Amino acid sequence: MTISTDLNQRNQLRRAMRHNRRALSPLQQKQAAERLFRLLIRQPFFLRAKRIALYLASDGEIDPQLLIQKAQQMGKTCYLPVLQPLVTNRLWFVRYDKRTPMGKNRFGISEPKIKNFGNRKQNRCTAKQLDLVLLPLVAFDPAGGRMGMGGGFYDRTFAFMRQHIAGKPVLVGLAHECQKVDKLPIASWDIPLHAVASDQALYVA
Numbered sequence: 001m002t003i004s005t006d007l008n009q010r011n012q013l014r015r016a017m018r019h020n021r022r023a024l025s026p027l028q029q030k031q032a033a034e035r036l037f038r039l040l041i042r043q044p045f046f047l048r049a050k051r052i053a054l055y056l057a058s059d060g061e062i063d064p065q066l067l068i069q070k071a072q073q074m075g076k077t078c079y080l081p082v083l084q085p086l087v088t089n090r091l092w093f094v095r096y097d098k099r100t101p102m103g104k105n106r107f108g109i110s111e112p113k114i115k116n117f118g119n120r121k122q123n124r125c126t127a128k129q130l131d132l133v134l135l136p137l138v139a140f141d142p143a144g145g146r147m148g149m150g151g152g153f154y155d156r157t158f159a160f161m162r163q164h165i166a167g168k169p170v171l172v173g174l175a176h177e178c179q180k181v182d183k184l185p186i187a188s189w190d191i192p193l194h195a196v197a198s199d200q201a202l203y204v205a
């Protein structure tokens, strides 16, 4: 198979799975978010983690908002991905709570504002300092394969995980069950997930 047909297939799958996500009703979204919440709050990787990266749901993604609230009540620190303004296509993780000033990134997703690089550094943490990363995804397979929105942001940011088997951070994708496929094609740059949690099950790779 040529590289271009392979790319076409990836893009077709991405489109179809994004369509599946968006087709869920508000009630289905709410129930899925509650099921995911109940599943995750009893996992040792969640209970143990002090610094957790999550995301604000967009485009039909399963919503981790209940998890953000719970983690904060438990005294954990939550971080959101922010598109790096200088280095292209990597993420920063910025501390998030009710008082965090927010703005929209170029994809229309809310993210913490970075006003002053110097002052704001204490609110930022590097990918290696996180204990747990709950990643958004478009499609997944039960072996930890992940397909995202296509920017390669998470893959680039966590590329260090390939050499570094330190068990930290733990990478767990969050998904609707309808985003599961049998087997995703693996690209050389793809970073495998330790697990995927859906509204129905936890798939440990």
Ligand SMILES: Nc1nc2c(c(=O)[nH]1)N(C=O)[C@@H](CNc1ccc(C(=O)N[C@@H](CCC(=O)O)C(=O)O)cc1)CN2
Pocket: 055, 056, 057, 058, 061, 081, 082, 083, 091, 107, 109, 136, 137, 148, 149, 150, 151, 152, 153, 154
């Ligand atoms: N909720 C959430 N936040 C996230 C991500 C995510 O997947 N979900 N990201 C994970 O990486 C980063 C943003 N990545 C994104 C990549 C592409 C598109 C997107 O909608 N692209 C358009 C076309 C591009 C354009 O508008 O210029 C599209 O595919 O239709 C959105 C977010 C950081 N924050």
Ligand SMILES: Nc1ncnc2c1ncn2[C@@H]1O[C@H](COP(=O)(O)OP(=O)(O)OP(=O)(O)O)[C@@H](O)[C@H]1O
Pocket: 146, 147, 148, 149, 150, 151, 152, 153, 154, 155, 156, 159, 187, 189, 190
């Ligand atoms: N570590 C890396 N170094 C250089 N380029 C990379 C790296 N990771 C991904 N890319 C590039 O990023 C592009 C998008 O990758 P891919 O389609 O796997 O993104 P994705 O995982 O769906 O997106 P995201 O992680 O933002 O949700 C690819 O064209 C790839 O060449």
